[in-house]
Amino acid sequence: GAGVSQTPSNKVTEKGKYVELRCDPISGHTALYWYRQSLGQGPEFLIYFQGTGAADDSGLPNDRFFAVRPEGSVSTLKIQRTERGDSAVYLCASSLRPGQPYEQYFGPGTRLTVT
Amino acid sequence: AQSVTQLGSHVSVSEGALVLLRCNYSSSVPPYLFWYVQYPNQGLQLLLKYTSAATLVKGINGFEAEFKKSETSFHLTKPSAHMSDAAEYFCAVSDPSGTYKYIFGTGTRLKVLA
Numbered sequence: 259g260a261g262v263s264q265t266p267s268n269k270v271t272e273k274g275k276y277v278e279l280r281c282d283p284i285s286g287h288t289a290l291y292w293y294r295q296s297l298g299q300g301p302e303f304l305i306y307f308q309g310t311g312a313a314d315d316s317g318l319p320n321d322r323f324f325a326v327r328p329e330g331s332v333s334t335l336k337i338q339r340t341e342r343g344d345s346a347v348y349l350c351a352s353s354l355r356p357g358q359p360y361e362q363y364f365g366p367g368t369r370l371t372v373t
Numbered sequence: 374a375q376s377v378t379q380l381g382s383h384v385s386v387s388e389g390a391l392v393l394l395r396c397n398y399s400s401s402v403p404p405y406l407f408w409y410v411q412y413p414n415q416g417l418q419l420l421l422k423y424t425s426a427a428t429l430v431k432g433i434n435g436f437e438a439e440f441k442k443s444e445t446s447f448h449l450t451k452p453s454a455h456m457s458d459a460a461e462y463f464c465a466v467s468d469p470s471g472t473y474k475y476i477f478g479t480g481t482r483l484k485v486l487a
Contacts, residue, residue, distance in 0.1 A: 262416070289473070291474060291475075293475075293477075298382075298479075298480075299479055299480070300377075300463050300465075300477030300478050300479050300480050301417070301463070301475070301477050302477070303474040303475065303476070306472045306474055313472060314472040314474065317474075349416065349417070351417075351475075353473070360473075361407065361419050361422055362475065363419075364409075364416040364417040364418075365416050366414075366415055366416040367416055
């Protein structure tokens with residue numbers, strides 16, 4: 259079946275602009291996670307959705323970052339007033355439901371470059 | 374709080390040699406541990422997972438890992454390296470508090486020499 263998909267695969271934007279990154283999870287997966295992977299680092303947690311609600315947004319670095327999942331499927335990560343430090347690969351993962359042994363399935367990521 | 378340490382950001386082995394990638398964790402509760410592999414420009418792929426059943430876990434592509442509570446370790450091994458194993462490997466611990474978000478190590482890049 260189809261895996262997790264993310265669009266766009268690459269996004270180049272100018273400092274100060276607004277961007278949206280989209281994640282399509284595996285059908286039927288209720289748990290959705292966003293991570294950010296900076297160069298040379300492991301992925302870092304940003305936000306977790308269970309269904310439509312953000313159950314844990316403790317990883318969002320500041321209020322320029324926001325994410326939604328209005329229908330409990332597709333999610334959009336939104337970044338306002340982008341800064342060069344936001345440049346990273348943004349990974350989305352989904353899981354059948356939170357808990358064990360439900361591993362997370364990752365998408366290929368969106369590489370964001372802020373110039 | 375959970376954390377993961379991967380010793381060695383770069384590891385080189387000869388083709389056919391043993392692969393050993395190290396992962397140590399800290400956790401206040403029994404952990405759930407994972408190894409993922411990332412090929413260039415691709416997403417993370419699950420190699421194997423430990424969820425408190427058998428302590429020796431076998432995964433895909435001939436990899437296995439052993440959970441050692443006394444050493445707080447979950448090292449990844451493969452008896453014989455293939456060129457196709459060259460990739461970046463991440464160890465992760467799952468936060469059991471309710472979200473089950475992953476806390477990742479910084480990764481180990483494996484290079485396989487011909």
